[in-house]
Amino acid sequence: MTNKRLIYLDNNATTPCDPRVVDAMVPYFYEVPGNAASRNHPFGWAAEEAVDYARDQIADLINVDPKEIIFTSGATEADNLALKGVYEMYSRKGNHIITVKTEHKAVLDACQKIEKMGGQVTYLDVDDKGLINLEELEAAITDKTILISVMWANNETGVIQPMKAIGEICEKHGVLFFSDAVQAVGKIPVDPKETGVHLMAFTAHKMYGPKGVGALFVNRKKPRVKVTAQVDGGGHERGMRSGTLNVPGIVGFGKAAELAKKEMAQDAARLSKLRDKLEKELSANLEEVYINGSVENRMPHVANVSFKHVEGEGLMMTFNQEIAVSSGSACTSASLEPSYVLVALGLGDDLAHSSIRFSLGRFTKEEDVDYTIAELTKGVTHMRNLSPIWEMYKEGVDIDAIEWGSEH
Amino acid sequence: MAYSEKLLDHFKNPRNVGTLDKGDKNVGTGLVGAPECGDVMRLQIEVNDEDGTIKDAKFKTFGCGSAIASSSLATEWLKGKSINEALSIDNMEIVEELALPPVKIHCSVLAEDAIKAAIKDYQEKNGLEVSPETENSHH
Numbered sequence: 001m002t003n004k005r006l007i008y009l010d011n012n013a014t015t016p017c018d019p020r021v022v023d024a025m026v027p028y029f030y031e032v033p034g035n036a037a038s039r040n041h042p043f044g045w046a047a048e049e050a051v052d053y054a055r056d057q058i059a060d061l062i063n064v065d066p067k068e069i070i071f072t073s074g075a076t077e078a079d080n081l082a083l084k085g086v087y088e089m090y091s092r093k094g095n096h097i098i099t100v101k102t103e104h105k106a107v108l109d110a111c112q113k114i115e116k117m118g119g120q121v122t123y124l125d126v127d128d129k130g131l132i133n134l135e136e137l138e139a140a141i142t143d144k145t146i147l148i149s150v151m152w153a154n155n156e157t158g159v160i161q162p163m164k165a166i167g168e169i170c171e172k173h174g175v176l177f178f179s180d181a182v183q184a185v186g187k188i189p190v191d192p193k194e195t196g197v198h199l200m201a202f203t204a205h206k207m208y209g210p211k212g213v214g215a216l217f218v219n220r221k222k223p224r225v226k227v228t229a230q231v232d233g234g235g236h237e238r239g240m241r242s243g244t245l246n247v248p249g250i251v252g253f254g255k256a257a258e259l260a261k262k263e264m265a266q267d268a269a270r271l272s273k274l275r276d277k278l279e280k281e282l283s284a285n286l287e288e289v290y291i292n293g294s295v296e297n298r299m300p301h302v303a304n305v306s307f308k309h310v311e312g313e314g315l316m317m318t319f320n321q322e323i324a325v326s327s328g329s330a331c332t333s334a335s336l337e338p339s340y341v342l343v344a345l346g347l348g349d350d351l352a353h354s355s356i357r358f359s360l361g362r363f364t365k366e367e368d369v370d371y372t373i374a375e376l377t378k379g380v381t382h383m384r385n386l387s388p389i390w391e392m393y394k395e396g397v398d399i400d401a402i403e404w405g406s407e408h
Numbered sequence: 409m410a411y412s413e414k415l416l417d418h419f420k421n422p423r424n425v426g427t428l429d430k431g432d433k434n435v436g437t438g439l440v441g442a443p444e445c446g447d448v449m450r451l452q453i454e455v456n457d458e459d460g461t462i463k464d465a466k467f468k469t470f471g472c473g474s475a476i477a478s479s480s481l482a483t484e485w486l487k488g489k490s491i492n493e494a495l496s497i498d499n500m501e502i503v504e505e506l507a508l509p510p511v512k513i514h515c516s517v518l519a520e521d522a523i524k525a526a527i528k529d530y531q532e533k534n535g536l537e538v539s540p541e542t543e544n545s546h547h
Contacts, residue, residue: 309470311446317411317419317473329446329472338446349444386425386476388450388468389443404442 007368010324011206011361012155012183012302017252018208018362024255025029025210028248036245046246054254058215061257062200063191068217070237071250075097078201078216078229081241082178085227086147086199087114090176095143098122100161101344103151107180111149119183120144128346129294130159130304134169141173152181152190152200156341156357157293158302160184167196171403176225177237182206186260187299188268189208192217198225204249208362209256213249262363271360272300274369276322278358279303287376290351292342304328304342310383311392315356318379323372328355329357350389411473412507418477423484426466428452436530438522447471447515449479451522453486453494455530462486462494467522474512478502478519491527495541 038044186207233242260330312329328339
């Protein structure tokens with residue numbers, strides 16, 4: 001690292017830990033070292049008390065009973081526990097799960113595993129705004145359907161699905177509703193019970209808490225939901241997830257939840273203004289700028305923008321010594337395929353390769369956004385001066401009519 | 409993943425960016441890659457009538473930093489070379505010079521293909537025998 005100014009606009013990948021969260025965690029590494037499962041001495045009692053307090057803070061954020069919070073190592077584990085746990089627990093009722101093509105890989109890969117185990121999975125399309133069609137969802141339900149899995153807000157585009165309407169459909173058909181709400185919890189109001197969500201995965205490190213701790217909300221009453229444990233051991237977490245609890249991590253998660261509840265509204269209001277400024281000024285400075293995903297239904301801090309005829313990873317290299325963002329370009333992955341989320345929105349491969357995701361956070365300052373606008377404008381101009389397809393486009397050549405030979 | 413200084417230099421200060429007149433018979437144009445793959449390289453050479461050496465080379469590339477640096481480096485290497493010398497440029501030389509990571513080797517392959525495509529275009533335009541190396545595509 002250098003002494004250069006560094007700007008972090010990749011908060012959907014992970015958020016920095018809030019210093020107040022770190023302060024809350026520190027005593028639980030040394031001063032309070034106990035195992036929360038040690039029931040017969042003060043060290044264990046103190047740890048258990050800290051975990052109970054954090055559980056209350058987290059339950060309070062999403063308005064559920066603390067007994068409905070199952071701690072995990074993160075959201076990937078919570079996603080796996082929800083999907084595979086429901087699949088195993090409800091196998092007598094059916095084997096069909098409905099999910100969406102734009103879900104996170106933790107959900108999609110778990111669903112693929114379930115298919116190998118004999119399950120059936122329907123992957124719903126989304127429209128050009130990234131939203132599912134409710135009629136298609138309802139039509140996909142069969143008498144074998146046990147679970148509908150729809151993420152609350154998308155990690156790449158920030159698009160928020162019509163959760164309440166989906167919850168009503170689930171209720172009507174008696175199907176369980178699971179949501180990966182990683183990107184939404186702590187950033188916008190999320191109330192699973194009011195929304196009809198029965199299981200919900202979320203994690204600390206997307207809401208200014210530490211990495212390595214997440215949770216699964218499991219509804220306890222009307223309906224009482226059960227999942228088959230995927231990790232066997234000492235029967236922790238009401239038998240649904242064995243393993244010694246990460247006490248400092250959980251304490252940090254709790255503190256992060258408490259802060260989120262207090263500060264969410266002001267953070268969201270401030271960040272949406274900055275996000276709008278970013279989009280507006282980039283669109284004013286540059287030609288052929290496209291905002292990806294629904295502008296009406298999305299997270300306040302996320303902008304997913306395509307700069308036509310500019311390759312995303314190359315563009316990132318013009319400023320990535322100083323500014324952290326992410327791209328849907330294939331070059332950022334080993335697969336050479338552009339973002340499947342943007343492709344599902346119907347973006348051509350060219351616009352998918354040209355996308356940049358900006359995700360702002362609690363510690364983003366207005367001057368960071370101003371600097372980013374200036375650097376992006378320079379970077380896109382640099383890349384377009386270098387781009388043969390931008391030149392063709394400016395000359396009025398129909399790029400789609402060219403027969404591109406290469407298999408690269 | 410940190411990039412080499414040479415790669416960053418070619419990316420930030422690309423050499424020989426531009427366009428030669430496609431219609432000129434001394435100019436050979438190679439256009440390789442595809443937008444949907446995230447890489448398009450256009451590399452052009454201008455051959456000296458008298459001694460058959462490459463007197464100018466220009467490129468424009470849509471792609472990642474490694475693709476841009478590979479094509480920039482290729483144009484630098486091409487200038488002053490004979491066609492035969494140009495045909496002997498191997499993608500692995502580009503990989504070594506720029507210290508390309510394994511996931512970026514395809515960028516160097518694309519640059520080699522662009523050189524060969526430009527030479528082929530020049531030879532066809534001038535009724536010359538097309539060098540077999542230019543058919544030896546990596547695809």
